[in-house]
Amino acid sequence: MPGENLSRDEARERAELLSVDGYEVDLDLRSAVGGPDGDGDAAAGPRTFRSVTTIRFRNARAGASTFADLVAPAVDAVTLNGRSLDPAVVFDGTRVALEDLPEGANTLVVDAQCAYSRTGEGMHRFVDPEDGEVYLYTQYEPADSRRVFANFEQPDLKAPFRFQVTAPEGWTVRSNGAEESRDGEVRRFAETKPISTYITAVVAGPYHYVTDSYSRTFEDGTTLEIPLGAMCRKGLARHFDADDIFLITKQGLDFFHDNFDYPYPFGKYDQAFVPEYNLGAMENPGCVTFREEYIFRGKVTQAAYESRANVILHEMAHMWFGDLVTMQWWDDLWLKESFADFMGAFTMVESTRFKNGWITFANNRKSWAYRADQLPSTHPITADIRDLEDAKLNFDGITYAKGASVLKQLVAYVGREAFLEGARRYFKKHAYGNTQLGDLLSVLTETSGRDMAAWSRSWLQTAGVNSLTPVATYDAADRITELAVLQEAAESHPELRPHRVAVGLYRRAVDGDLVRYARAEVDVAGPRTVVAELAGAERPELILVNDDDLTYCKVRFDEASLATLRAHLGDMTDPLARALCWSALWNMTRDGLMPARDFVSLVLAFAGRESDIGVLQMLHAWTRTALTQYATPGWREEGGRALAEGALRELRVAEPGSEHQLAWARFFASVADSEADFRLLSGLLDGSARIDGLDVDQELRWAFLSPLASHGVADESAIDAELARDDTASGKRHQVRCLASRPSAAVKAQAWAGVVESDALSNALVEATIAGFTQSSQRELLAPYAGKYFDAIERVWAERSIQIGVIVVKGLFPALQDDPATLAATDEWLSVHADAAPALRRLVLEARDDLARALRAQACDAGAAEAAAAAGI
Numbered sequence: 001m002p003g004e005n006l007s008r009d010e011a012r013e014r015a016e017l018l019s020v021d022g023y024e025v026d027l028d029l030r031s032a033v034g035g036p037d038g039d040g041d042a043a044a045g046p047r048t049f050r051s052v053t054t055i056r057f058r059n060a061r062a063g064a065s066t067f068a069d070l071v072a073p074a075v076d077a078v079t080l081n082g083r084s085l086d087p088a089v090v091f092d093g094t095r096v097a098l099e100d101l102p103e104g105a106n107t108l109v110v111d112a113q114c115a116y117s118r119t120g121e122g123m124h125r126f127v128d129p130e131d132g133e134v135y136l137y138t139q140y141e142p143a144d145s146r147r148v149f150a151n152f153e154q155p156d157l158k159a160p161f162r163f164q165v166t167a168p169e170g171w172t173v174r175s176n177g178a179e180e181s182r183d184g185e186v187r188r189f190a191e192t193k194p195i196s197t198y199i200t201a202v203v204a205g206p207y208h209y210v211t212d213s214y215s216r217t218f219e220d221g222t223t224l225e226i227p228l229g230a231m232c233r234k235g236l237a238r239h240f241d242a243d244d245i246f247l248i249t250k251q252g253l254d255f256f257h258d259n260f261d262y263p264y265p266f267g268k269y270d271q272a273f274v275p276e277y278n279l280g281a282m283e284n285p286g287c288v289t290f291r292e293e294y295i296f297r298g299k300v301t302q303a304a305y306e307s308r309a310n311v312i313l314h315e316m317a318h319m320w321f322g323d324l325v326t327m328q329w330w331d332d333l334w335l336k337e338s339f340a341d342f343m344g345a346f347t348m349v350e351s352t353r354f355k356n357g358w359i360t361f362a363n364n365r366k367s368w369a370y371r372a373d374q375l376p377s378t379h380p381i382t383a384d385i386r387d388l389e390d391a392k393l394n395f396d397g398i399t400y401a402k403g404a405s406v407l408k409q410l411v412a413y414v415g416r417e418a419f420l421e422g423a424r425r426y427f428k429k430h431a432y433g434n435t436q437l438g439d440l441l442s443v444l445t446e447t448s449g450r451d452m453a454a455w456s457r458s459w460l461q462t463a464g465v466n467s468l469t470p471v472a473t474y475d476a477a478d479r480i481t482e483l484a485v486l487q488e489a490a491e492s493h494p495e496l497r498p499h500r501v502a503v504g505l506y507r508r509a510v511d512g513d514l515v516r517y518a519r520a521e522v523d524v525a526g527p528r529t530v531v532a533e534l535a536g537a538e539r540p541e542l543i544l545v546n547d548d549d550l551t552y553c554k555v556r557f558d559e560a561s562l563a564t565l566r567a568h569l570g571d572m573t574d575p576l577a578r579a580l581c582w583s584a585l586w587n588m589t590r591d592g593l594m595p596a597r598d599f600v601s602l603v604l605a606f607a608g609r610e611s612d613i614g615v616l617q618m619l620h621a622w623t624r625t626a627l628t629q630y631a632t633p634g635w636r637e638e639g640g641r642a643l644a645e646g647a648l649r650e651l652r653v654a655e656p657g658s659e660h661q662l663a664w665a666r667f668f669a670s671v672a673d674s675e676a677d678f679r680l681l682s683g684l685l686d687g688s689a690r691i692d693g694l695d696v697d698q699e700l701r702w703a704f705l706s707p708l709a710s711h712g713v714a715d716e717s718a719i720d721a722e723l724a725r726d727d728t729a730s731g732k733r734h735q736v737r738c739l740a741s742r743p744s745a746a747v748k749a750q751a752w753a754g755v756v757e758s759d760a761l762s763n764a765l766v767e768a769t770i771a772g773f774t775q776s777s778q779r780e781l782l783a784p785y786a787g788k789y790f791d792a793i794e795r796v797w798a799e800r801s802i803q804i805g806v807i808v809v810k811g812l813f814p815a816l817q818d819d820p821a822t823l824a825a826t827d828e829w830l831s832v833h834a835d836a837a838p839a840l841r842r843l844v845l846e847a848r849d850d851l852a853r854a855l856r857a858q859a860c861d862a863g864a865a866e867a868a869a870a871a872g873i
Helices: 010-017 234-239 243-262 302-318 333-353 357-373 387-391 400-415 416-430 437-448 453-459 558-573 576-589 597-607 615-631 635-653 659-671 677-687 698-710 714-724 729-741 745-757 762-775 776-783 786-798 801-809 820-832 836-872
Strands: 018-028 048-057 066-070 074-080 081-085 095-101 104-117 123-127 134-139 159-168 172-175 179-183 187-188 204-207 206-219 221-232 270-272 287-291 467-474 481-490 499-508 514-523 528-530 542-547
Touching: 010 018, 010 066, 018 467, 066 514, 074 095, 074 801, 081 776, 095 104, 104 123, 104 243, 104 729, 134 270, 159 172, 159 204, 172 179, 172 221, 187 729, 204 270, 204 287, 206 234, 206 243, 206 270, 206 287, 221 243, 221 729, 243 302, 243 333, 243 416, 287 302, 287 542, 302 333, 302 357, 302 615, 333 357, 333 400, 357 576, 357 615, 387 836, 400 437, 416 437, 416 801, 437 453, 467 499, 467 528, 467 542, 467 745, 481 514, 499 558, 514 528, 514 542, 514 558, 542 558, 542 576, 558 576, 558 597, 576 597, 576 615, 576 836, 597 635, 597 801, 615 635, 615 659, 635 659, 635 677, 635 836, 659 677, 659 698, 677 698, 698 714, 714 729, 729 745, 729 762, 745 776, 762 801, 776 820, 786 801, 801 836, 820 836
Parallel strands: 018 159, 221 270, 270 287
Antiparallel strands: 018 048, 048 104, 066 095, 074 081, 074 104, 123 134, 134 204, 159 187, 172 204, 179 187, 206 221, 467 481, 481 528, 499 514, 499 542
């Protein structure tokens, strides 16, 4: 892995020297089929394909030396300006040395044998277990196109690309440009506009392909026609709801054309749903790739459809933010990801059926940001990215969700029209170019009249999250004499920021509903800000700072408001306000300010009344974390029993056939822990038990089988029998997870060896194995692997790809050994390995912080238990 790195300084030097006129890439993918199954072996080497790349570029300084990037098992020929170079001399496995370049035009031709991937990086090869068909797709960000063709792998060396792909004649082959011609097995694609290497793409295989079209007539009478395509594996075709995908796509294109005043610039618009994908999706212009899990094999809630719509629109926003205008280096990754994350929610709410998207944003996306912003690795939204390993780890909650939250706050600060006009000017000024922070700030300053430099210093160039707490005083008539908002920051990141917030006052109405009766907006600045407009208002039962979710902050409550929520959270009628309260209570639990058992009690009391399905599913996830990580070990059995009983109760009373019933069924399975629970799950699987309206489809069958496997109720034969019912790629992943989850020392040893000592498993099966390996009910069984983890991770990081390294280091950290000894072992590793790869150390530091947070939360929970015992409760 280290030899594949590229530093910012190297990229800057190369960009000063070179400009690229164009690429011609010729890939022969016929080797993907035939021969023995698999991707090669240690003796014979990896399965490879031929890649011939011609790069036309200009050099600014005679006699200069630089390099092209290529990660490949072998290079057969290198030609520079018609002169043959010895590959053994100029190619070192990751770079092609280019010495003594003449000034002006140069042509480099590299004929290489590149390797198919099983890690989701480069040219990924997948064999469908259902029918034996082979499917290929590429995934590059931040820098894996060099695994497929020779190039200058950095975002600011943009160029037009022309791809030619030779593949089996019956295959569907798509790339960024439209297919121009076909001669038997050879497809030639139209030249692209100037784009960066990391957003080029090829998708090839016997994909099921559906077409549609989009048409837009502009005010000047011209018409834009965009051919639309959507594709998936043949085995998923019967589940493929392409009509809904095209509907969201067209609604998004309408929105962006209405608001961006820059026609979609990349011709066609294909969307490929591909197997074993590491990400949610990737914004390759004209050929967007998605994880195929967005094709639903069974019944899912509306939250799943909303999530898919959000991702479709997020990637579409990238066509302008990221593809048309691209950051110069990964320092400014936020220039595309923060905007796409914000625009995904913004566009979804404004143009699709998912009108509650801001609730999901407040409850789900921002929780990701709050967690990331309190880790020791937190960073400003505009980050310091030294190299590609840094870049890989910066696709995080700061760059995406915090950045999007800050942009939402920016829209409240400068106004919607000023924001959108700034975007329009930005596209026109920098089309097909690269930008930095100052380029965006300059247009926003023009359109808003605001001091964007000061705003940027506070919000983009500092790290950490502020807490806002209301403090109110009242007169004898129970009216507010003064309401102030206190702003606090962590000692490690003491910045106090300007916040545009709404403060809402709530009380119970005659019918018992908890409703807002007063609201004021205020600019919070400094440690204390008075909300003068609310002076004289009647005493509220609840004060909600950041009502309507205008800013990015952690919300705190005064004691009276907290008491109201403990008694009446379910009576709050506004779904966004309710979601904000749940989020604030969860942050208090994570921060050790609310005992985990209290949060569990609130969920048991009020989650059954939650109308928003996305919020409900988030509460289920948070509650499992509260029980397994934040509750004191001595209470986990009692708390788990209460959760299982509560989940079953809600499952039985939920409307038959409703999405709430489905959510409670899945939650019940995830917390089931008694013989009676397991009997019910077994009965639902074999048909001897029934819950009215609950359709136990194949995906739900696996959800029910999972706890039976992890608790030793279902053995290997039962798991294999389920695979026989569902002998598909998805079924195989479920089977691998269930097998690894069985409570056996031999099973754990086999699973550990499969991901740590071998690289035979694909990325998806590595993840499935780790998910099965780490069961919260098996802490004693997993205890021996804590020491093994620290012995292995540096070797794994050195030997495996960065993607697999991240999966293993994060997934196998001994978080379930939640005691001071594990914390001390982590600290010892960090001390002894001070010179380990910075990206590896970052992952371990983050895991250490999560463990330390869990121990603090457990101390809070234990304190509550002691206080209750002392009070005789």
